[in-house]
Amino acid sequence: MKKTLGTLAGVALIALSSQAFADESAEIGKKIYDRAFGRGCGTCHDIASNPQLTANIQAGTLDRAKFEDVIKNGKNGMPKAIDEIMKNAAVKKAGYGETQALDALWAYLSTK
Numbered sequence: 001m002k003k004t005l006g007t008l009a010g011v012a013l014i015a016l017s018s019q020a021f022a023d024e025s026a027e028i029g030k031k032i033y034d035r036a037f038g039r040g041c042g043t044c045h046d047i048a049s050n051p052q053l054t055a056n057i058q059a060g061t062l063d064r065a066k067f068e069d070v071i072k073n074g075k076n077g078m079p080k081a082i083d084e085i086m087k088n089a090a091v092k093k094a095g096y097g098e099t100q101a102l103d104a105l106w107a108y109l110s111t112k
């Protein structure tokens, strides 16, 4: 019985910590979105005539691969953004690499 309780507590703890990790990641994603290029991605993307990132992710027209490609290489009016993202203080503090930083931004945008 004691052992069962311990196992249950362990499982609950793992569930809680992965939730905490997802929250931390989305939190860092928000900081990237709000601060990149000084004024944030929203300076352009919160304007209706530019691609609506959250809506496009939810509609399935923007997938993770295209997201990464456009951010790393830029596209027409969209500036290359990966260097800006890696300069973000929250990304540096968390010690994130490029993939983790993009995952964080994706996590934030997916639920925004």
Ligand code: HEC
Binding pocket: 032, 033, 036, 037, 040, 041, 042, 043, 044, 045, 050, 051, 052, 053, 056, 061, 062, 066, 067, 068, 070, 071, 075, 076, 077, 078, 079, 081, 084, 085, 105
């Ligand atoms: C100077 C304005 C500007 C800024 C700042 C900007 N974007 Fe963009 N972005 C654009 C424009 C314009 C497009 C459309 C490019 C095209 O398809 O011709 C775009 C396209 C994209 C796309 C592809 C969307 C799709 O559905 O095809 C992604 C992803 C994206 N931007 C992410 C970001 C992120 C993340 C940031 C902040 C780090 C950011 N952008 C900052 C203007 C901007």
